[in-house]
Amino acid sequence: YHPSSGKQSGSLNSPKGWYDAGDYNKYVVNASFPLGQFFLLEEQYPNSVADGDLNIPESGNGISDYLDELKYEMDWVLTMQDEDGGMFHKLTTKNFEGMVMPHEATNQKYIVGKGTAASLDFAGAAAQAARIFMPYDSIYAEKCLQAAKKAYNWSLENPQLEFVNPEDISTGQYGDTNFDDEFFWATSQLFITTSDNSYLEHLKKEDIDFNYSPGDGWTKFMRFMGIFTLLENKSLLPDELYVTFREGILNTADDLTMRTKTNDYFQCVDDFQWGSNSDVLNTAMIIAQAYRLEKKPEYLTAVRQAADYILGNNAVGYSFVTGFGDNPPMFIHHRQSAADGIVDPVPGLLSGGPNKDKQDVTDGVVYPENVTPMKSWVDHEDSYASNEICLNWNSPITYILGFLEQESK
Ligand SMILES: [Ca+2]
Ligand SMILES: [Ca+2]
Ligand SMILES: [Ca+2]
CATH class of the missing domain: 1.50.10.10 (Glycosyltransferase)
Structure with a gap:
């Protein structure tokens, strides 16, 4: 643990997951958001990638290889949750490794920071994962849902905790200072998964901006990820809200x-x-x-x-x-x-x-x-x-x- 995690000693077993980019680190914000985009394809066009299509170790297990691969990432993100529900921001070396192969990237890795963006993004992805995996593994789905709720509740208690790289860490920051989009995405996913009207009450209060200017980037795109899922579940929404979202997306x-x-x-x-x-x-x-x-x-x-x-x-x-x-x-x-x-x-x-x-x-x-x-x-x-x-x-x-x-x- 890096001191920024709030823990002074000890270590965490945090296997699996995907490297984020050209580097060898793993970031909760940018694990959760891509999972949301990948999950959307599975929800809208189930089993587009069949079992056996990807030639991965899980080929032949009777489950879509696409879902197997997404679970590999989901398994990792789940390890990044602290006991209180908050999500550690990243698992990283202090500085980027050289241009070497993974087995040569042996510098010490640290569990770094906690924050509202990571916790809400995880809540969104994990709530969606609960729906996706329910037909295949209800125990895993329930684990994802409980973790999502814990992260969401932690975020309600810590609504403005911005992550900033500690002085001795120079890897990707995935910084953010406005968490409205993250709240909307997480709340939408939890509402659709649970049908719990307390989440709907939050959504009704949101003043949605449907504009999307190219260059706004991924953090503002999260609100759309929420809207996409809400639109797929018309029967759960009050008519007025559905019409607002539909008109907004069409415009x-x-x-x-x-x-x-x-x-x-x-x-x-x-x-x-x-x-x-x-x-x-x-x-x-x-x-x-x-x-x-x-x-x-x-x-x-x-x-x-x-x-x-x-x-x-x-x-x-x-x-x-x-x-x-x-x-x-x-x-x-x-x-x-x-x-x-x-x-x-x-x-x-x-x-x-x-x-x-x-x-x-x-x-x-x-x-x-x-x-x-x-x-x-x-x-x-x-x-x-x-x-x-x-x-x-x-x-x-x-x-x-x-x-x-x-x-x-
Ligand atoms: Ca498979
Ligand atoms: Ca090469
Ligand atoms: Ca944001």
Whole structure:
């Protein structure tokens, strides 16, 4: 335990889980949010990935390999809950490891901090996990639900505990100062899982902002994750609330779809920030929900165009997914791909995409001179600002490709 955890000594057994990005650390905020996006595909299009499809150790156990893989991450996040219900923020080395293979990344790891964002995000993902796993393993589902409630109740007691990296820790912060979106997401998931009206009372009090500006990033996207789930459960909602959510999503989707008609490469983003490819995909997720509400062909076209952009119809002429397309990234910022002695990178990883801020220039990354925002991307393994990978980027592309596969049948 790092002292920031509130514990002065001891250690925690915290196995399983996925590495967050190009590095070897694990973060509760960015484990929970991607789980939410991955779970959405399973809830809306169950068993899209069948048992045996992924060639993983759990292939052949009679359960979707997709769910098996998501459980591997869920198992880890569950270990990060303190006795009082609050969630430790991350499991991390003090500094990033070098570009080495995982078995060579042997620096001491610490359980670091606790915070409202991690606790609410976990509550949202775990409440959703309870629904997802109930048909397969009711004991596990109940464990997830109880953990979600504990984390949520802790957050009600600690509604504004912001996580900030301690002085001696320099790994990803996933910082946040506004927890309204996290509260909304967690409350929505707990309400749908439990049908407990006390959660509904919280939701009724929320003044929802349905605007989504590309560049708002993932933390503001959480409220949409709540709305998506509420819209799937019309029978549980008062009519007035359902209509509000439905109109809100349709209006936002109409606005985003309009933008695809005038923006370059037929996608919604006009402000290319860190992880812009996930902004393209998150906006497409909003349009996809509109399509589930109203089968307008232009919504489906807009979602397909977002996938086209990611897979090569873009200003740099690359497919942004390793191993796919004629011209994919070869030098992704991903330690295993850099250190494994194999020419091709690990396939299926989404590059972060063009980023006008080019924060890695200070670390020697070179971009083309006077490059436009939409072309501010380099296929170089040092470019963490444009060519890294991340769980919450791979999750929306998984959702969008799964959605297109099912809706194009
Ligand atoms: Ca399986
Ligand atoms: Ca937030
Ligand atoms: Ca390699």
